[in-house]
Amino acid sequence: MTHTIPGPIDPPARLLMGPGPISAYPSVLRAMSAPLVGQYDPFMTAAMTETQELYRAVWATQSDATLLIDGTSRAGIEAAMLSLIRPGDRVLVPVFGRFGHLLAEIAERAMAEVHTIETAWGQVFAPSAIEEAIIRVRPTLLALVQGDTSTTMNQPLDEIGAICERHGVLFYTDATASLGGNPFEADAWGVDAATAGLQKCLGGPSGSAPITLSPRAVELIQNRKKVEAGIREAGDPSSPDFVRSNYFDLGMILDYWGPRRLNHHTEATTMLYGARECARVLLLEGRDEVIARHELAGRAMLEGVRALGLTVFGDVAHKMHNVVAVEIPEGVPGDVARGALLEDFGIEIGTSFGPLHGKVWRIGTMGYNARKDAVLTTLAALEQVLRRFGAPVPAGGGVEAAVDVYAGAAAGAR
Missing domain, CATH: 3.40.640.10 (Type I PLP-dependent aspartate aminotransferase-like (Major domain))
Incomplete structure (x- = not known):
């Protein structure tokens, strides 16, 4: 019996913006x-x-x-x-x-x-x-x-x-x-x-x-x-x-x-x-500073998805800094749209389970990916996918809202 020996492991480039696992430092x-x-x-x-x-x-x-x-x-x-x-x-x-x-x-x-x-x-x-x-x-x-x-x-x-x-x-x-x-x-x-x-x-x-x-x-x-x-x-x-x-x-x-x-x-x-x-x-970055970075990235993503017209699930006052759940718009096939985001943009967001299965996407901003470029790239790609499946989204709205959050944070730090 002959066996085909696969090549060395060579995973595709991915930006993991789901609820975890995420892209490692x-x-x-x-x-x-x-x-x-x-x-x-x-x-x-x-x-x-x-x-x-x-x-x-x-x-x-x-x-x-x-x-x-x-x-x-x-x-x-x-x-x-x-x-x-x-x-x-x-x-x-x-x-x-x-x-x-x-x-x-x-x-x-x-x-x-x-x-x-x-x-x-x-x-x-x-x-x-x-x-x-x-x-x-x-x-x-x-x-x-x-x-x-x-x-x-x-x-x-x-x-x-x-x-x-x-x-x-x-x-x-x-x-x-x-x-x-x-x-x-x-x-x-x-x-x-x-x-x-x-x-x-x-x-x-x-x-x-x-x-x-x-x-x-x-x-x-x-x-x-x-x-x-x-x-x-x-x-x-x-x-x-x-x-x-x-x-x-x-x-x-x-x-x-x-x-x-x-x-x-x-x-x-x-x-x-x-x-x-x-x-x-x-600890090198600083424990409090890392928590603040997660809070900022999470807030930017939150305002970004809201600006795209998406409804946020749950009590936002008690939301984790590092993940947000958004309701899948009426008429948008949730799993198909997630697949398009992965195949065309190399970005992974999460599905859900239990009573939320098929009703929400979960988008993470955590660890290495709790950073401005990852947030903006994800929002820009999500906008394109939503538009492809007929969702009425404002052009550039998500990115613009997230940029405003980062700009406000930078101004406050000065």
Whole structure:
């Protein structure tokens, strides 16, 4: 049998302006092409230590338990939830989009007693509604998405940690879509566990999941590990303290990233390099400055799509900086138009799912692509595609509105 050997990988040029993944910072791609070293090489262990310190600044925390989970952002979510949830624990998940449903599913797989509260897609929860549910359900863990790209909403978190502390509840949040482009204050907000991914505002590829844990969360994990050691000795794997995953057992992963570097798995060297560079680039520009850049690019895109006559979905007051959802105009075939944007202009924007499937497009401005030229190029191309499919759009309206936003920001900075 003969086999056809394909040529080297040669992806087409793309401007990724969807809800993620996005185009990576060039320096991140360069970092990921660096030579490999052994997992106990002094260079490698030093790079791990540097990466931990960088992400403490990204998360705004002093926690030593700040590290990476090897895998996509979902790997970070599973590591946090499987390690913090004992079978039978009550877990409360406020759902305002697709990824709240994901947290509920993962909690169910961790054998929790899962309780959900829901609000309409395009809205967020008032802190009082979350506190009322905590009082009623009496959970051990609150699992809450910060930014949900399915709806583009950004759930306010600044009051949630204090509510959880008041009622003796651990507070976990999924910041995959929001970290780096929206404010996040792990220590100041009283967050016990938070996870993210590189492929959104951090400007890298999917495949590494930054995580940070509070001392309270670490204590729970370490106590569970001590009990588990006794379980293993007694040969009773049915105990609720037995973590059902080896790979996602944070008790062992904390030892791996700790001073002793106890072997757990072989660290994904190339992803470590990429994650390190994502954080380095962000902090070199300035954490607040990067958030402001995302806010400006998001505002320019928002005003641009409005100037094209598109209706913006959801409560704009609670929209993430880095993604906007627009209703597909009547008569415009959503998927066909998206395909034309990709084929003719090399620009990708997002479709949607759940109750918004076929009704909205999601346009991202995040990471490396949270910049003026990417915003203007996308608006110009979108205008042409909309016109092709019969939508009445003003010539140059989107670009002009976005330029005005940037000009106003520049004037204000002088």
